Amino acid sequence: xxxxxxxxxxxxxxxxxxxxxxxxxxxxxxxxxxxxxxxxxxxxxxxxxxxxxxxxxxxxxxxxxxxxxxxxxxxxxxxxxxxxxxxxxxxxxxxxxxxxxxxxxxxxxxxxxxxxxxxxxxxxxxxxxxxxxxxxxxxxxxxxxxxxxxxxxxxxxxxxxxxxxxxxxxxxxxxxxxxxxxxxxxxxxxxxxxxxxxxxxxxxxxxxxxxxxxxxxxxxxxxxxxxxxxxxxxxxxxxxxxxxxxxxxxxxxxxxxxxxxxxxxxxxx
Amino acid sequence: xxxxxxxxxxxxxxxxxxxxxxxxxxxxxxxxxxxxxxxxxxxxxxxxxxxxxxxxxxxxxxxxxxxxxxxxxxxxxxxxxxxxxxxxxxxxxxxxxxxxxxxxxxxxxxxxxxxxxxxxxxxxxxxxxxxxxxxxxxxxxxxxxxxxxxxxxxxxxxxxxxxxxxxxxxxxxxxxxxxxxxxxxxxxxxxxxxxxxxxxxxxxxxxxxxxxxxxxxxxxxxxxxxxxxxxxxxxxxxxxxxxxxxxxxxxxxxxxxxxxxxxxxxxxxxxxxxxxxxxxxxxxxxxxxxxxxxxxxxxxxxxxxxx
Numbered sequence: 001x002x003x004x005x006x007x008x009x010x011x012x013x014x015x016x017x018x019x020x021x022x023x024x025x026x027x028x029x030x031x032x033x034x035x036x037x038x039x040x041x042x043x044x045x046x047x048x049x050x051x052x053x054x055x056x057x058x059x060x061x062x063x064x065x066x067x068x069x070x071x072x073x074x075x076x077x078x079x080x081x082x083x084x085x086x087x088x089x090x091x092x093x094x095x096x097x098x099x100x101x102x103x104x105x106x107x108x109x110x111x112x113x114x115x116x117x118x119x120x121x122x123x124x125x126x127x128x129x130x131x132x133x134x135x136x137x138x139x140x141x142x143x144x145x146x147x148x149x150x151x152x153x154x155x156x157x158x159x160x161x162x163x164x165x166x167x168x169x170x171x172x173x174x175x176x177x178x179x180x181x182x183x184x185x186x187x188x189x190x191x192x193x194x195x196x197x198x199x200x201x202x203x204x205x206x207x208x209x210x211x212x213x214x215x216x217x218x219x220x221x222x223x224x225x226x227x228x229x230x231x232x233x234x235x236x237x238x239x240x241x242x243x244x245x246x247x248x249x250x251x252x253x254x255x256x257x258x259x260x261x262x263x264x265x266x267x268x269x
Numbered sequence: 270x271x272x273x274x275x276x277x278x279x280x281x282x283x284x285x286x287x288x289x290x291x292x293x294x295x296x297x298x299x300x301x302x303x304x305x306x307x308x309x310x311x312x313x314x315x316x317x318x319x320x321x322x323x324x325x326x327x328x329x330x331x332x333x334x335x336x337x338x339x340x341x342x343x344x345x346x347x348x349x350x351x352x353x354x355x356x357x358x359x360x361x362x363x364x365x366x367x368x369x370x371x372x373x374x375x376x377x378x379x380x381x382x383x384x385x386x387x388x389x390x391x392x393x394x395x396x397x398x399x400x401x402x403x404x405x406x407x408x409x410x411x412x413x414x415x416x417x418x419x420x421x422x423x424x425x426x427x428x429x430x431x432x433x434x435x436x437x438x439x440x441x442x443x444x445x446x447x448x449x450x451x452x453x454x455x456x457x458x459x460x461x462x463x464x465x466x467x468x469x470x471x472x473x474x475x476x477x478x479x480x481x482x483x484x485x486x487x488x489x490x491x492x493x494x495x496x497x498x499x500x501x502x503x504x505x506x507x508x509x510x511x512x513x514x515x516x517x518x519x520x521x522x523x524x525x526x527x528x529x530x531x532x533x534x535x536x537x538x539x540x541x542x543x544x545x546x547x548x549x550x551x552x553x554x555x556x557x558x559x560x561x562x563x564x565x566x567x568x569x570x571x572x573x574x575x576x
Contacts, residue, residue: 066467071385097469104467108460111483120478121468178468 015083017042017186017216018063023077025058027070032058034240036077040233045208045217047231047248049224051268055240056220057105060188063218064100065093081186098125101179103189107171109162109178114154117162117174118144122181140181148177148207169200173207187211189219193226205230224264228252236260316556320549327543328550339514339530341544349547351554356516357524358500361431364520365438365499370492373443377450382476393448400444408508411437415509425521429511432520437509438499446495453487454480486569493566497559503528527551 018040025033033055040046048056061067063079065086079086086096101121109117118141123132132140141158145151150173154166162174172192179187189208193201208217209230221227227234227248234248236259244251244260255261262268328349336350380392415436416428423432457480465475481488503526511523512533531548538545 064467066463069463069466093466094469094471097467102467104460104464106460108464110461110464110479112479120465120470124469124474175464182469 015042016040017082018218019078019080019083020059020063021078021080023059023062023079024075025055025062025067026074028072032240033062036242038235038242038245040216040218042216043213044232045212045219045230046233046235047227048218048220048235048237049222049227049263050237050243051263052222054237056237057190059237060190060218060220061102063186063188064097064102066097066102068093094124098182099184100186100188101182101184103172103175103179103187103192105191106195107168107175109166109171109174111161111163113159114162114166114174115141115158118178118181121178125182144177144180145174147180147211148173149203150174150177167200169196169203172196172200172204176204176207176211185216187215187217189217191220191222194222201226224252236263238263313556316549316552320546320553323543323546323550324553327546333550337514337516339525341534341538341547347543349543349550351527351551353514353516354525354527354530354551357431357510358526358528360517361434361438361506361510361524361526362496362499364431364435365442366492366496368435369439369442369446369495369499372439373446373491373495374450374488376443376447377454378476380447381451381454382472382480393451396444396447399440400448402441404441404502404504405508407437407441407505411505411509419521423521427511427521427523429509430521430523431510431517434506434509434524434526435520437505438502441502441505442495442498445498446491449491449494450484450488453484453491456487457483490566490569493562493569497562497566500562501528501555501559503532507532527555531555 016039018038020036020038020040023033023036024031036059038059048060050056058067062075063081063086067073075087081096081100084091098121110120112120115137119132119137122140126132142151142155145154150170153170154174157165162171166174172195176187176192192208193204196204205226208219211217219227219231231248234246234251235242236244236251236255236257238259244255244257246256251260252264255264332348332350334350334355335352336348337353337356338348338350339353340346340348376392376396380389384392411429411433415433419425419428419433461479461483462475465479466472470478506526507529510526510529512525512529513523514525515523517524531551535545535548538548
């Protein structure tokens with residue numbers, strides 16, 4: 001990590017939400033990430049930008065260890081979430097993913113009812129003892145859907161299958177809504193608007209901005225305008241390395257590195 | 270420079286050698302394509318023609334379906350009741366599926382969701398190998414291995430019967446059910462599993478709560494095709510059932526299957542006799558049932574595509 005590192009306005013939180021140190025990752029024999037050092041501040045929106053294939057999604061997907069599903073991924077280095085090393089042997093992925101929620105590039109609601117989608121994560125983490133009471137479940141569903149501004153649109157068809165008859169924008173909002181009852185502290189978003197039309201993008205961006213106070217958000221984006229208007233800090237990656245990490249205004253106005261300047265001016269990528 | 274329009278004045282016959290070869294193969298492929306349909310229709314017509322005489326002239330519907338007495342060679346009064354055989358075939362099919370489905374679906378879950386690389390390929394090859402064993406070999410296994418085994422294990426008077434046939438049929442239907450169930454799991458988009466796991470579900474929770482419901486129709490159709498397989502099997506059943514006409518009341522009872530009856534008796538009847546035609550009537554009955562099962566399986570899979 002390099003470049004001037006200004007603290008953002010307001011009191012700096014004592015501890016970073018995510019601290020990545022000397023992190024390397026290989027897909028088989030291909031090395032995708034090189035010596036990543038990064039601190040993602042608590043309570044802010046941090047955007048990850050860079051050209052295709054620079055490793056930004058890989059980095060994001062390492063934070064909730066969802067990359068491990070592939071089976072041929074090797075890593076070296078450390079990632080801490082609120083001071084806890086996520087690769088420690090006593091850490092179960094399920095616990096980690098309770099704290100770190102993820103929104104994918106393509107909206108991926110589960111092929112069950114809208115209601116069950118919202119409750120899916122909650123049930124997994126809270127329904128150890130007995131079944132959830134109907135009234136409690138209704139409250140959770142309504143609250144989550146209200147937070148993502150979807151309640152009015154779907155309240156009459158909560159029992160419909162979520163994969164039929166919803167717009168991509170509504171599906172993506174639902175995918176955000178189902179994270180909320182689990183009460184994560186970090187939200188990872190992998191190009192959450194890239195499948196949406198401009199209106200949907202605006203709506204989801206607005207929603208992300210609304211969630212800003214309650215969650216630390218790390219968002220991968222291909223869209224520089226989006227990074228610029230919708231994030232507090234910005235990380236520029238290139239060829240599997242972090243080139244620059246700075247407050248968004250500063251990174252876009254006075255980038256410290258030549259590559260950053262070239263990229264944000266559209267000379268490559 | 271030539272005028273591009275001059276081409277048009279040339280004689281328009283492009284039918285050179287390649288054109289004829291192309292047409293020839295097109296027609297050949299067309300004939301191959303429709304031959305399957307022609308054969309199915311042909312078989313259908315043949316079986317119906319042979320069986321129809323019996324159905325129209327000699328058949329007593331209530332006797333045929335509700336009498337357990339199959340005595341086609343009786344000199345005094347031949348009777349043609351298939352109830353005992355229907356009961357036997359149904360019992361063995363149900364028991365075979367009760368054994369086959371859990372095992373096959375479990376195997377399919379392991380292959381599709383857990384096994385990786387070498388293990389998975391080896392398993393798939395082994396299962397295909399299981400499908401390639403001829404049914405008479407299964408019958409031989411039933412007679413020479415399962416029969417004494419069942420007698421020893423359960424202290425049964427005889428090892429040929431419903432249990433033996435059901436075990437053999439379960440093994441015979443397992444490969445097709447497993448590979449169809451695996452296809453059903455493969456058809457579930459990986460994004461569902463990823464979404465479930467990202468929400469903190471374990472692999473098993475993701476399978477049970479997301480993948481299994483999403484694959485439901487495919488699994489149902491796999492099960493139905495397994496039923497069709499068990500229902501239509503002949504040789505292995507003939508060898509493992511004991512072949513006595515009897516409505517089975519326990520899993521150790523001997524029974525006789527519809528298919529096995531046709532196989533065992535058709536060669537010994539006079540062509541055109543009532544007995545001969547009664548066997549064809551059984552054939553029509555079998556044909557209709559397997560046709561319905563396959564249709565149902567097909568419709569269920571189509572339902573998946575639409576959903």
